[in-house]
Amino acid sequence: MNLSDRQSKLLFGGLVVGLTAVGVYLTVAAPDDEPERSKPRSVVTTGPTAPVAPPPGIATPVSPDSFDVYRLLPFSQQEFATAADLAQRFTAAYGTFRFDEEPRAYADRLAGMVTEQLGGELQRSAAAPGLQEERRAQQIVATGTATLDRVRDIENNSIIFLVTGKQQVTKAGKRSDDSKQYAVTVARDGGSLKVYAFEPADAGQEGDTG
Template identity: 65%
Template sequence: MNLNDRQRRFLFGGLVVLLTAIGLYLTFAAPEDEPGRPKARPSGTPTAGPPGPASPPPGIQNPVNPGQFDIYRLLPFNREEFAAAADLAQRFVAAYGTYRFDEAPETYATRLSGFVTDDLKAQLARDAATPGLLEERRQDQVVAQGSASLDQVRTIENNSIIFLVTGTQRVSEGTTESSDRKRYAVTVARDGGSLKIYSFEPADVGQAGDTG
């Protein structure tokens, strides 16, 4: 194809404009448009976090299988809480029945304080400091070693469990030894973020279950 001078000038100018445009594009193109570079996620699109724990189904909807029945699905206390409450009740009764004539009542009350609520702790401290009781134990040189057995669950409420616990004491009075057994109703209740002994009485007296 034969071009005159004017046509050649127009063609040359068009090529210059085209090459300039290509150069500007390559210079100012966004980095994410370059081949091989991953594109940035739009700032307005949140990333999905890990899925949360699945909530247990309400109650038991499937047919009950005696071999796989989980009673804790129906109780206000899970297995770990229930075991902790039972252990607390048993250890408390054993500690309650353990004392010596030659220890200060404050020592005895402090030993029990980790098991009980603040109100019950104050009551136990008053009982341990009863003058007549202290004098009798000192005169007879009483040493008692307590142990306890869990017998039964009496009541389960939303915030408390009442256990029937038998306390056994091996009592030494000077050179004389004997044993004594008493059964208590022990209420273990949620107290803040922990479990505490809320109250206890002889089992034949009974007591209210839930503490609120």
């Protein structure tokens, strides 16, 4: 069949419109026609997570709830508590004295808490003539208290505590407060614990940049 020019143009235009419509349909419908298996699926797990096994060579992991630090220290929990209490009681007693108290009586109050060597040093210091004269002249009375701050060091037979000693001092009828931090070393002495050394916490630290 022979088509005129006008009929050929109309036929060609119709084909173009039809192909365009088919292309639009395929473009819009393609995502919905994808197989369901091609879409990613989320994975939902239920039940408790299995515990992570410790690395090889470790029988039991360390638990914060049941970890006993004292089994790693050279002092038991009871010894540690006794040493801490001793350091605190000694510091309070060291800062308590009266102008009318004999140096020997002062030293005797400390004797049960300190080593024999330290006890002798404390007695000689308290009996110094100049110190006694000043206390009597100004009628000095001091009452000491103490609080534990922290542990500075632990060795096989000793613990060094930092302890703050506070004093209420009456001098010549006037009252004042004083406070100072001390390093108190508690060590095993025979079958008991005693204060082995006692000094200001900052002693020997001048110029230390470490």
